[in-house]
Amino acid sequence: MKSSFTRRFHANEIFHCIRLVPQISQRDIIEKTGFDKSTVSSVINRFDAMGLVVRAPKQGENRPGRPSEALAISQQSGLLVGVQVELGETIFVASGLDGLPIAQHRTRFGGQVGELAQHVAKGIETVLHMSDRQAELLGVGVSLPGLIDRNGTLLHAPVLGWRDVPVLDLLAGEISTPLYVGNDGKAAATAEHLFGSCIGVKDFIYLFSGSGVGGALFLDGETYLGMNGLAGELGHLKVVPQGRICSCGSAGCLSAYLSAPALCREISAAMGNTVVSFDQIMLQAGEREPVTLAVLEQAGAILGSAVASLINTFNPPVVAFGGDMARAEGFIRPALEHAIGRLAHPRMAEATRLLFSEISVHQPYLGGIALALDGVTGLEGPSVLP
Amino acid sequence: MKSSFTRRFHANEIFHCIRLVPQISQRDIIEKTGFDKSTVSSVINRFDAMGLVVRAPKQGENRPGRPSEALAISQQSGLLVGVQVELGETIFVASGLDGLPIAQHRTRFGGQVGELAQHVAKGIETVLHMSDRQAELLGVGVSLPGLIDRNGTLLHAPVLGWRDVPVLDLLAGEISTPLYVGNDGKAAATAEHLFGSCIGVKDFIYLFSGSGVGGALFLDGETYLGMNGLAGELGHLKVVPQGRICSCGSAGCLSAYLSAPALCREISAAMGNTVVSFDQIMLQAGEREPVTLAVLEQAGAILGSAVASLINTFNPPVVAFGGDMARAEGFIRPALEHAIGRLAHPRMAEATRLLFSEISVHQPYLGGIALALDGVTGLEGPSVLP
């Protein structure tokens, strides 16, 4: 069952057409993609033979002619599990091949390397039971907060305190399904592309903030990995020469100025009290507490300087912000835009849209699912598509 | 004669195999590319039919069996002209499809927009006469020192003082051959990939310095253009918050610290004399003049900070330096490497090779030829390959 590259390309495109617009007809797919009708028909016939899609006559189209089909990803076609490992807690989500979550499960996790594999395997088991759907598990995506290379080795995760952990190998020992392990920034960017505001956007730069600052380069329809898979560490762009020491061991990084811990420290120092969480910062900012507002404004300006460099580098149509950056949109956006206007090349800045991610705030658990869906439908490696 | 994408991909790969290793045999191409022997044979037969290659029996192979063919790009197959527009002077180079220069011509150019098209057309005419080869002109590449968008409009060239000049349209009015217009940084990076030290390197970041600092992102086998074709303006990475005013109108750009004029100003101010050219700087540095050495060292450190950001962003196998940066290798490299070691993520820094371009110093005129060759053999748009 070895298909040519173009065939897989077509299949992939058509699959995502159906996923994104359920009840779509072949006619609409032909218009949208520009593929030939016979190509679309044959691909969908194969999808059908594999039980990947369901076809139903389309209702409520009161016009002459043969009614079009309403295509949809089958609920029975297969399951994905997304795993989001964070400090203290792990989130497990099960979904169908359409990527829509059908069950969720959270457990505490102490962060011991030795327990990771068993802990994840057990969580997957649990969430699969909860999902109550009779279908095969096709793939598992695991999003981790750290630098992960192409071989699936986690090189450094300051938040967890891990170094050089072969996570893919460890997990593969307990989990037999296809396994996709990835950095949380790249996972979040993929989620934004598959489910969020960057659907259909082939090039965008993603930045997000939480316990650290991460990012991803989404170029030409896929996340750019670089030589070892480490590209996109935008949290460690240098913004201040000889600046603050960063958790990565270097100095002057964006992360040292914008991560939640950094902002907490800064506000605490200025106010004399103890601010320990970004929730608290948002609360104080909502009450228009002056020090907090000033620190956030300052953060927006620093972020703007980094984004100006990114705009001058990539000339991207979209720069997307996720996590705490998205939550604080109202407080940082003016300073951010002002800095970009001042520092980026005008012709590029005016063409770039800034986008604050909603899903990264309200559905932060989609990263793992995105890795899994991207993995099982992807053009390289084995794919569940024909 | 519309070929499929894969066909053109194969043809392109095989063409460059022959270009890079003249006298190569089909056998060697098969080994190198992994294509099937029938594919290679049929592509080369078409090359032959078009008069693109010459085949000769390979000499001096004293072994049994049918002797292999020695393939080479035909000298009669076609001509390219590369044009390098600089302040005060324009360089014209003619070459065959192998990219080897066969004639060169330089003329003064005052920099009047109105005269550009005629000036270029006349120079092409002249260099073609000089080349003395009976072959069709297949393409012209024009490298310009400024921001050029996808439509071939030069948006801003501080060096020439031009703004919003539709160079492609202007030139197309005088020149009927396929025309490829590009930014000098991207042209130099393409040259490095086609003729220089980055042959076979599919991903590298290119930085060069001259009257300004420019760059290019060479990702996944091609220059990354971004939305409007403006990506790669690495000279305007922000390195100092609220820093020096740059020719682009913004502040704190790399270019404001590393361009030849900036270094001249800095050295002049510190020494009290007047340094006006990079040649003079190199001379003084060669004599180990302390102020000059200190300024260059400082420049290396600033460059290192920017390169550290680039390494953390792209995780590239190679960062290449051209122009004045390459000339000053000996004086900036220690500070550069030190800064990178301190600021870039160790796992990425250790994997990245720094490369100082030779061709950008000794054959700076190759940029235009590179644009032309890349254009006429490229996978998108019309191509001279079957």
Added chain:
DNA sequence: TCAATTTAATCTCGAAACAAGAAAAACATG
């Protein structure tokens, strides 16, 4: 009710391309 019309999806068939194998070409060796 039953053609006629209209639209959607499928089927048929030719052109193009790759890949594997057979055949041919051109040389060395004994």
Added chain:
DNA sequence: CATGTTTTTCTTGTTTCGAGATTAAATTGA
């Protein structure tokens, strides 16, 4: 001069895309 070796070309089978013909399933109107 036969045999073996190596390189290139030719032959054939399979796959895929795409254009046109065909079939399917509805509405419309006589």
